[in-house]
Amino acid sequence: MLFPPDLPGADVSHLPAWLPQSDADALLHDLQQGVPWEVHRIRMFGRWVDSPRLSCWIGDPQAHYRYSGADFVPHPWPAVLQAVRGRLQDSCAARFNSVLANRYRDGRDSMGWHSDDEPELGTQPLIASLSLGAARRFLLRRRDDRAQVTEFMLGHGDLLVMAGDTQRHYQHALPKTARPMGERINLTFRWIAAPAAASHRAGR
Numbered sequence: 001m002l003f004p005p006d007l008p009g010a011d012v013s014h015l016p017a018w019l020p021q022s023d024a025d026a027l028l029h030d031l032q033q034g035v036p037w038e039v040h041r042i043r044m045f046g047r048w049v050d051s052p053r054l055s056c057w058i059g060d061p062q063a064h065y066r067y068s069g070a071d072f073v074p075h076p077w078p079a080v081l082q083a084v085r086g087r088l089q090d091s092c093a094a095r096f097n098s099v100l101a102n103r104y105r106d107g108r109d110s111m112g113w114h115s116d117d118e119p120e121l122g123t124q125p126l127i128a129s130l131s132l133g134a135a136r137r138f139l140l141r142r143r144d145d146r147a148q149v150t151e152f153m154l155g156h157g158d159l160l161v162m163a164g165d166t167q168r169h170y171q172h173a174l175p176k177t178a179r180p181m182g183e184r185i186n187l188t189f190r191w192i193a194a195p196a197a198a199s200h201r202a203g204r
Contacts, residue, residue: 007140007150011164014152018091018159019084019130028132028156030080031185037103043069052176053109059098063192065120074098081187084130088189092161094126096189104136104174107181111174115143117167120192126163128189132156134182139173154186 019027037054048069057065058081059074066072077085085096102111116127135155142148154160162172174186 007170009169010140010166011162012140012166013161014154015159015161016155017157019132019157021157024132024157027080027084028185030078031101031132032103032183034078034080035101035103036075037101040072041070042067053111054103054105056101057098058101059192062194063098065098065100065192066118084187085189088128088130088159091159092126092128094128095191096128098192099187099189102186102188104134104184104186106183107177107179110176111172113141113171113173115167115171116162116188116190121167121190122193123168124164125167125190126161127167129154129160129162130187130189131158131160131184132186133184136174136181136184137177139175140170141172143169143171 035056035058037056039053040051040055041048042051043049057072057074058077059065060077061074063074064071065074081099085099089095104110116125121127131154133156135153138152138154138160140150140152152160162170
């Protein structure tokens with residue numbers, strides 16, 4: 001396990017090759033072929049835009065999620081992700097009822113600066129982020145001092161866990177790159193609180 005340097009107010013750990021390569025290879029292939037990938041529409045600066053990546057929201061039936069102005073109803077769990085969920089719950093001593101799968105087709109696909117701080121996630125969410133495929137730069141920066149940026153290189157099978165007050169004090173991003181880059185799939189497992197999920201169902 002690698003702990004990042006000088007991240008006051010954060011609880012972040014990086015576990016390189018948490019998923020052995022053979023398992024990571026098989027999972028990457030299964031997700032490429034078996035997940036109903038789509039382009040999510042999100043609201044930015046007052047208008048609806050296409051996300052610069054492919055995505056799929058997966059989870060238990062009650063795990064509705066609101067992100068960037070849009071409500072997402074979960075797709076059912078594929079068997080391969082049920083197995084990964086069990087391993088992660090044992091490793092993190094936490095429960096997960098949902099996962100956001102993001103597929104970055106090349107270096108032009110990206111994720112902008114944000115925090116996973118939606119009300120459904122609670123005040124101190126534990127986000128377990130599993131990377132598959134091409135290694136990409138993952139950045140963390142202080143919300144009150146954007147010049148303080150910490151970089152991780154997340155590779156095939158790596159696990160990054162963000163917990164405690166990390167989302168309160170930090171934002172994260174996966175920047176674009178002009179370098180030739182293979183495909184990457186990222187899985188961010190989380191727990192959606194039932195009361196919030198229920199209120200979203202009632203409002204739909």
